[in-house]
Amino acid sequence: MGYSTISIRSPSDAMTRLHTPTEIAKVGETAIRIKWEDEHEGSYTTRYLRASCQCAACVDEWTGEKRVSMDSIPSDIRALKIAPVGQYAIHIDWSDGHSTGIYAFDVLRKLCPCSGCLALPLSAF
Numbered sequence: 001m002g003y004s005t006i007s008i009r010s011p012s013d014a015m016t017r018l019h020t021p022t023e024i025a026k027v028g029e030t031a032i033r034i035k036w037e038d039e040h041e042g043s044y045t046t047r048y049l050r051a052s053c054q055c056a057a058c059v060d061e062w063t064g065e066k067r068v069s070m071d072s073i074p075s076d077i078r079a080l081k082i083a084p085v086g087q088y089a090i091h092i093d094w095s096d097g098h099s100t101g102i103y104a105f106d107v108l109r110k111l112c113p114c115s116g117c118l119a120l121p122l123s124a125f
């Protein structure tokens with residue numbers, strides 16, 4: 001059951017490798033910390049990640065419109081399982097029953113909420 005830390009083997013291609021996580025770890029129940037090959041590090045709340053799911057059930061394939069809103073996601077949502085998908089993405093099983101989410105590394109990197117990237121203010125979550 002569960003996991004604490006998963007490691008991902010780096011792809012051989014140097015450009016791809018820069019945006020590859022070297023470590024994905026749970027921080028308590030509601031946050032996930034990702035360390036990147038270029039030593040960047042960011043902590044994502046589970047709710048934020050769940051709301052950022054890019055799968056066909058969460059984002060309209062045609063319009064690109066989000067079908068899931070932060071409000072509809074429990075604040076204590078947990079990642080039940082995180083597994084690498086090839087060398088480009090991770091798959092997350094969520095405690096709300098959503099299990100089709102795949103998060104490409106480049107998407108995850110764009111979502112990084114650290115003060116350096118500041119995609120979105122963490123205080124909003």
Ligand SMILES: [Zn+2]
Nearest residue numbers: 053055058101
């Ligand atoms: Zn989804």
Ligand SMILES: [Zn+2]
Nearest residue numbers: 042112114117
């Ligand atoms: Zn960042």
